[in-house]
Amino acid sequence: MKPSEEKPAIIALPKARRHTYYFLNYADEFKSVYLDTEIDMSEVKRRRDKLKLSGHRISYIVFLIEAISRVIRLYPEANSSVKHGMIPQMAVYHRIAAKFTLDKTMDGRRFVMSGIIPDSDQMPLEGMQKMIEYYRDTEADEITEFANVRKLQSMPLWLGRWIYRLAMGNLSRRAKLQGTFTITSLGHRPIQAFYPIISNTLCFGVGAIEDKPVVMAGQIAIRPMMKLSLAFDHRAIDGALAADILTEVKKVLEFASESDEASTQGEEVTPVGAST
Numbered sequence: 001m002k003p004s005e006e007k008p009a010i011i012a013l014p015k016a017r018r019h020t021y022y023f024l025n026y027a028d029e030f031k032s033v034y035l036d037t038e039i040d041m042s043e044v045k046r047r048r049d050k051l052k053l054s055g056h057r058i059s060y061i062v063f064l065i066e067a068i069s070r071v072i073r074l075y076p077e078a079n080s081s082v083k084h085g086m087i088p089q090m091a092v093y094h095r096i097a098a099k100f101t102l103d104k105t106m107d108g109r110r111f112v113m114s115g116i117i118p119d120s121d122q123m124p125l126e127g128m129q130k131m132i133e134y135y136r137d138t139e140a141d142e143i144t145e146f147a148n149v150r151k152l153q154s155m156p157l158w159l160g161r162w163i164y165r166l167a168m169g170n171l172s173r174r175a176k177l178q179g180t181f182t183i184t185s186l187g188h189r190p191i192q193a194f195y196p197i198i199s200n201t202l203c204f205g206v207g208a209i210e211d212k213p214v215v216m217a218g219q220i221a222i223r224p225m226m227k228l229s230l231a232f233d234h235r236a237i238d239g240a241l242a243a244d245i246l247t248e249v250k251k252v253l254e255f256a257s258e259s260d261e262a263s264t265q266g267e268e269v270t271p272v273g274a275s276t
Helices: 017-025 042-053 058-072 127-139 145-153 157-169 169-177 239-254
Strands: 032-040 080-083 089-092 095-106 110-119 182-184 202-216 218-235
Touching: 017 095, 017 110, 017 157, 032 127, 032 145, 042 110, 042 239, 058 095, 058 127, 058 182, 058 202, 058 239, 080 157, 080 169, 089 169, 095 127, 110 127, 110 145, 110 169, 145 157, 157 169, 157 218, 202 239, 218 239
Parallel strands: 095 182, 182 202
Antiparallel strands: 032 218, 080 089, 095 110, 202 218
């Protein structure tokens, strides 16, 4: 038999892929719409370099979580989640929790896992950085917070899928499992735009930071630009509100206050359209 005529190897879905499989099946329920904008990251780079000089190494994703969390405080109706069913329900959460994604390895296979930063609108940059480093640097089978995921991956597919949907169907539990917004990045690769699949009302996709020519005050300048996308659940909010949120995140990142070097607890930003 010629190699081209050989039958493919049919195997059970690897355990490392099962959590993603359950997530994607459940994500069909969400009705996503996508927006994007370009952000001048000069101010973030300045803050990052200044903190580095004082001994604090902060990743870009932490600055993004800080900015998004601050903005969501201004738009509490977006800190919500919708449950599909005969009688649809909606939860509006009083606390903000950031879900971030990262690559891990299990049984020699790469897979995507997520960590949760509770009260991300109140946690200092250094605290968020330590949490991300914990998830990043610890082996997947040693992370306590992944214990339930490991159990889910070990179950028969039909049972794991049922349990996943049951857990996500509880709106209170959903926030603990998925956060109240998600940020996911491919910025470590030369990917300019990333439009993620959502599991809550707001999900931000982060592209690479690249030096690009931009026009400023009629002059061409080279700036570190980054594409930030927003996928939002149209069942929960409308496009106008989503556009306001993305615009406000851009504003916070590009015009961060000098007094906000190490904490999200500084003065509030002003919502889009409000008088200053």
